[in-house]
Amino acid sequence: MRQAILDAAEGLFARHGFYGVTTRQVASEAGVDTALIHYYFGAKRELFDAVFLRRAEILNSDRKASMDAYEAANPGTMTPLGVITAFIDPLIERSMTGGTGWKNYFALVAQVNNTPAWGGETMHRFFDPVVHQLVDTLKRAAPEADLAELYWGYQFLTGAMMLALSETGRIDQLSEGLCHSNDLEAIRARLYRYCAAGFEILIR
Amino acid sequence: MRQAILDAAEGLFARHGFYGVTTRQVASEAGVDTALIHYYFGAKRELFDAVFLRRAEILNSDRKASMDAYEAANPGTMTPLGVITAFIDPLIERSMTGGTGWKNYFALVAQVNNTPAWGGETMHRFFDPVVHQLVDTLKRAAPEADLAELYWGYQFLTGAMMLALSETGRIDQLSEGLCHSNDLEAIRARLYRYCAAGFEILIR
């Protein structure tokens, strides 16, 4: 039941945002009574945090493992492209093989990422450690790089990555069917190179 | 009064999103009666569209002028960096010199851009022509480029640009004060090069 509620809430929050969803909708979607949500999670905001946390933990350990593995396999020969790939690829992989739940989750994170009021604080709470690991690893891959450039590089990377992962369908409409926002192989084939090239030019 | 309502609504929508704001809050912030909002704009959603449209028109003519001017000044010698700069710079310029209203507006657009439910449709309605002009101009600057790469390049560019413009404060916290999300000169000095480098690698 907990999982069913989380799944329903995840999908709805992803589509309509925190304030665009009522606890009654969540309950109805999950096929449970409204009071059950409060029984399990307390206030609406705590439900949201529970949704956010569930996959954040998985994601963080995914990414940590991926970056650790990359560094271990390439001691002294790391490249920005390699580090960035290790940082992003776990998300692409989850989105491709994880089903609807993961896709909803990425759309949710993309929204939170662009929410000024409490989005920054939320991202900070759940994702800061792994981002610091990215910056540290990039610093080792490019020791001559200025630290500020690493942070700006991450800022641009995040924006591009999260919009791509949220699959809004906008590129489909814009390109009149030539490109598809759910074509993750196309994203994978381009996003890493795009971000790495941008990063290289910043530190040069 | 119309303008006061639009300003208040703009700020609140930017911070909390469409559903996170009540017409009463807007009225209170603008110092008017609730009924006045409906008198001027009708339903809440129409108020939102009015907010969105007001600066979209200005932005679209800004950008069109900027790209036209660039193409006129560099016939046959256009570069992707030049085109991208002409596309983004009007927004940076407005954000730097336009005051709080414009900053709120960009935060609002960033949120809409990442809203799956109706964000794509909204962006489409208000911004498609100028994006098509970007793609067309890029195609002339790099005739050998595959069209799909242009669209993907735009997708990544938009994500990076809108997150940077929305000034969420996240980079401040992340970099522990080294970088500031409201430092638009820093963004200007980096974003164009970042996106152009990414774009170049896609079409190569």
Add this chain to the structure above:
DNA sequence: GCGCCAATTCATCATGCGGTGAAAAACGAT
């Protein structure tokens, strides 16, 4: 079969929501 505790339902509360229509006030042209 009983007792216990967690899980689930039900009825309901106080509040705030978007929206409306009539009355009142402010304004401008004559």
Add this chain to the structure above:
DNA sequence: ATCGTTTTTCACCGCATGATGAATTGGCGC
């Protein structure tokens, strides 16, 4: 000063919201 129009205020409607607490159900050890 008067009238007609535009703008603003006021009182209110019907409804949905988040949340609560009491009552009910279900499963499991004994």
